[in-house]
Amino acid sequence: MLLFFTLGLLVHFVFFASIFDIYFTSPLVHGMTPQFTPLPPPARRLVLFVADGLRADSLYELDENGNSRAPFIRSIIMHEGSWGISHTRVPTESRPGHVAMIAGFYEDVSAVAKGWKENPVEFDSLFNESKYTWSWGSPDILPMFAKGASGDHVYTYSYDAEREDFGADDATKLDTWVFDKVKDFFHAARNNQSLFSKVNEEKVVFFLHLLGLDTNGHAHRPSSREYKDNIKIVDDRVKEIVSMFQHFYGNDGKTAFIFTSDHGMTDWGSHGAGHPSETLTPLVTWGAGIKYPQKVSADIAPLMASLIGVPFPLNSVGILPVEYLNNTDLFKAESMFTNAVQILEQFKVKMTQKKEATLPFLFTPFKLLSDSKQVDILRKARLYIKQGKFDEAVSLCTELIHLALKGLSYYHTYDRFFLGISVAIGFVGWTSYVSLLIIKSHSNLTRSISKEVKVVIQDLVASLLTFPLSHFVGHLLICTLGIEVLVLSFFYRYMLTAGLVIFAGWPFLTQLWTRAKVTSLSWTFFSLLLAVFPLMPVVGRKPDLSLVMSAGLLVLLLSLFVITSLIKRKNSFIKEELLVHLLQMLSTVLSMYVVYSTHNSLLKKQGLPLMNQVVSWAILASSLVVPLLSSPVLFQRLVSILLSLMSTYLLLSTGYEALFPLVLSCLMFIWIHMEQETLQQSGVCYKQKLTSIQFSYNTDIIQFRHLCLDDIRRAFFLVFFLVTAFFGTGNIASINSFDLASVYCFLTVFSPFMMGSLMMWKILIPFVLVMCAFEASHFVFISQHFFFLVKDYGSWLDIGTSISHYVIVMSMTIFLVFLNGLAQLLTTKKLRLYGKPKSHLI
Template sequence: MSVRWLKDGKKTLWSLIQCLMKVNILGVGEVQIFCLCLPKDFFRSAQNNQTLLSKLNENKIVLFLHLLGLDTNGHAHRPSSREYKLNVKRVDEGVKEIVSILEDFYGNDGHTAFVFTSDHGMTDWGSHGAGHPSETLTPLVAWGAGVGYSQRTASQYFEDDFLKEWKLENWKRLDVNQADVAPLMASLIGIPFPLNSVGTLPLEYLNSSDLYKSECILTNAVQILEQFKVKMAQKKETTLSFLFTPFKLLSESRQLDILKRVRFFISQQKYDEAITLSKTLISLALEGLSYYHTYDRIFLGISVVLGFMGWTSYVILIIIKMHTNLTRAIQNTDQVSTTFFSYGFATAGVLIIIFLIIQTSPWMYYVYCLLPLPVWYAVVTEFKTIQDLLTFLSACPLGHSIGFFFLFAVGIEILVFSFFYRSTLTIALIAFAGWPLMHRWIQGMNGLKMITLSWTLLCSLLAIFPMMPVVGRESDITPVTGAGLLTLLLSFFSLVPFWNQKSKHIQGKYLTVLLLQMLNLTLSIYIVHSTHASLGQKMGLPLINQIVSWTTLAFSLVVPLLSPTRVFQRLLSIFVSLMSTYLLLSTGYEALFPLVLSCLMFVWINIEQETLQYSGNSFKQKLSSIDFSCSTDITQFRQLSVDDIRRSFFFVFFIVTAFFGTGNIASINSFDPASVYCFLTVFSPFVMGALMMWKILIPFVLVMCAFETVQITVQLSSKSLFLIVLVISDIMALHFFFLVKDYGSWLDIGTSISHYVIVMSMTIFLMLLSGLAQVLTTKKIKFWRRTKHHAT
């Protein structure tokens, strides 16, 4: 028996068994596969079913058993739980029983091979998908007909300590790739290798003659070589002869030479040399396959880059033309130049189409290659705007221009690095903490204000969260309680002015709404404690807790619409309502995150108003008197200034912080199911995923509502805002385009693609969030109507 081990002191080897295959080795005929759900019933029914019995006694029968329960149990209860260990014990007993049933059914004929393996492992906190050895290393246990025996060894070295922990240091460990299991099974059955298999036959697992092994590995090499030749022929047919560059390491002459030498070695019974040369051919063929799979990558990459650069340039020109004072008021269009550009780009488009038709390229190639043309045409037709921009830049001091572009580039890189290293956000927040102090020093303002100190303190507090662990931590309800009590305390202090004097803007019915929200917040704190206590005692989720949780979630976006639309009151109502839901979805320190973030957003609003006043654009309304529903169309207030680029960057940075502050891509892929236990405990990936997505969106909504206020406070055009955000996101997307991977773990590949997709869709996502924020801030539901009494 040949074994591949997977370390985990809290699991047994059988806990990772996923499938069972039974094969009749001898004989010929087509392979028949049976997927088993209830093996005992299946074989019992075969005794009374002559048709099924005859099929099961044919040659080359494959029985497939999928043990899914361990995967579900590991996610729900974690591998160290009592439930999981009992499940492992039950699987152990079941596997032993199934093997006995198979041996009895076939009368111990010695023609049966067993292969146990798994598609992935699992971490101690019940997740998988990343590149950790506990997730990527899986067991491969094989025995029976055609399978070799384990071999003892004096010493062997591996980077992991799995052998030592399993006390198997003296048994030879034979590691293979997951793709190698398919040719292994095909060799045991005695059938051709799967057509598109890219696995290499692990000869060490076979108990057969050297001749059979050398013939099998040669067949394996020829099978992969044929894939290489087909792929090369396809690419050669669709590429102009003078542009085609073949894979030089495996020319046709070298293919023939290697195959000839392998067959010669086999005929001379030099099997070791034949096997070594066949593996070399397999390695070269796989490398060539990868070469032709990515043959057009550079060509398509250049097209994509040109499209990005053209689109970003066009957006920048539109911002300068429509939202700044850098261009001349009236720009006459040069018809001669426009006509020249039109014919030039049209000719280029025709040539590209002819080129792609000759190469019989897929239709997507036309999109990639032709899309940059209209974009760059739109850029060059704005040549007068380009002239105005160049004139403005030439008039600016060189040091100022270089400093601005340097800071902008550094800011973009901070955003990009934060997708990979959350600690980057910590460094940036610490730097942001000193921004108001630096700004006051540059503006020549004296003294410190409480709002400036508050910004510094809150930035420092928020900087702690990206340093905290995301996955693999135990639930701790204490921070959840603390976050709830602090929110209640802030809400209580916000009510003090209403107890001291009657407000003209807040009536008693709206005060009642806020008090009810505070009561609901208190109830959420209790539900979290009650639910986790009940689950800890194995009593399940109380029905009343589940009802209250879902009710809180359903009304979290409705209740704020009952509050007044004045800035402070509406923002407070939104925060308290969303905080109630966030507490129900929290299991630890992350419950404090929206509290600190919301306080920082409120301070940001005040600082931006103060900054605008010192820039000479004083806003007449005080912050406390601004009404969302009565705000004027801000597009008519003023044009963009350089400081608005900083505001847009702050906005994007806070959006990124809202996502990565307490999580990352991995935390979505391997989230803690305990986060949704106040809503449901039955494993339901779609419902759980939806709840986790809403938890992630709540900080986004808080940031967007704050920025809706900033737009009004600083008289900022929302249209120009999204154009600036579009520029930032496009530059980031271009960066992530070069970082997309097609190799590695699920997490490596998925994360690189997710980064690119997230940044590409950022503007659309923010526009949708802006729409939601506008509804939350400007709309109002009225259940009470004042009755007017007319004198008679």
């Protein structure tokens, strides 16, 4: 058995890792030659303002009095520069948004699994190509561009991460800090000859990252007064900085300005997906090299490179927006030619790498862009420029760019089909092996490995014939349909509702109704009650503490019921059990108080109270220990686990989801009763009451028996309840699906990994409750289905959804053994407060 589990874990780890090797390898290539336009650029320096989390409508629309929230930016739009609504490509997160703007390519999907704070993959950027770059802002953004820079010419100035506090009284301080530091920098430059000389060089970039709007949007939502006031503050300070630049450089007309955003924000204060509120951002450019008022769109990285005359970032896949440029047609054509050669260089390196890694007779080149066609297009484009046919040259270069980009995609996904088929065959092989092993272990099939294959097949067929064929086929069809319902539930949560409604009628289709009417009615009631949760909204809901408090009160009532039942029984360990439940009641009361007081404190902008934070972490730490102090009697231990985990769950709740574990656990308790009745009905003699069964590895309920059709139904029920535990109140497809307010009892300072871990534990708590009640099951059929649904394109919500669906299913398989071990620890082990063990029956 140990060998089987070891082999199974190894196989599933391979399947788990396969998607990252197939779908999420880096598309970046290295070894290209830098390309730049051999003509003098219009600007000597570039100033890039990025208002993190600023929506286009929030900037452009007028307020209730008909006035602009950003009068300076609006005057630029009306009189000085080009402007528009930039469509930020998903994923709409800060890191990929800044990578797209400054490096010119869309987020390397291999970085999704590697982190946000630093640059996990090597790529070129505008900052690296500049003579000097100075940047001010968030420590989450600036270091990733400085770390990959060659030499010592990219300078960063960041505030402490503790300033990124969603519970702070004034998040605009994140922006005013940046503006103040820029002013101090130029003041120091006047008195420092070395610095003064550097800032007066050409090909210089100044980057101001403004995080206040994003923080206020998360904390208060974009419709709030705090968010709108922040826009006014940013506008005022941008005006001040622009004036300072003009004064410092003596109005030499050689400064180009760009004001934009990395992403927008939903009405409920999140981002990451592809909703227009997240993808539509403002873009305003003015100064040297920029045309006068017009509305256009742009790829920002090649535009900035062209303005100050530095080589296009080597990995940039952006197309230069020549319509933005206020320059000669010759300059535009030469810049476009450079852009085309720069992207073509990537295509040629990618093709060479793939050709060297593939057997010659298996290599199929990209036919739309052969070597001869490359030479022909470049020759014609150069001839058009020489003849003064600049529009024709620009058009031809644009065509070459589009072909090169298609070729890059072709070679990046070259091996995907072969690798996918290999993994699919592996799924089928492992599934067949496990199925045969189960049938051999739980049927009349011989266990002797010395039998000939023919005899084994005969025994297998004979074993299958023990089931009535019509029943077997019927169960198989129902299970197949059920698996597809489970797959659909990953995308449409209401499918869980449909499944639970069908489950509600299960007792009435069997003899359970006649044997246990009360239990059957309870099963129907709680199935229908649980079916309500998948219909509730996942995102965009407002916090409702009254529901959290109601859940806490129900937990207290359950605790009182358990204590009352304990007092009625006489046992030498009654004092110890009462003490455990009193501790759990105290923990619940403290959780309710912390949730309420933290919410009020944040509303008053007084931050997270230190004592509340300490109590929250203490409750979380104790929630896995306190149940071990209770009796290992099945009912007592399961209730104890529920009460302890509910204290933590309350701290992580903001609304209706606080009630979910209670309803789910009630249904799980009833399911245990129902399965006990089914076992007795099928002839398995087992008459112990659930109030006297002890969790033990050697309990009599675990016994060898032959497979029956009910085992298929039990396995499906378990899988369905596990999926319901994950998706009943939300999903873990993307951080976009969560309200950061869920973790405010534990921390408010931005920490993506800590916040993500807490949110993940919130999702896992219902799963642990299910695991504590039942045995593990296998998930390979659903895993194979989701393997072919993995995406490496689109928003982080799209990519995250496809990854998380596969990862959830595979993780259930991989970690089911470990989680089952945790469940067994919680249910079978007992810690003693005092005295020697005598009897655990209560």
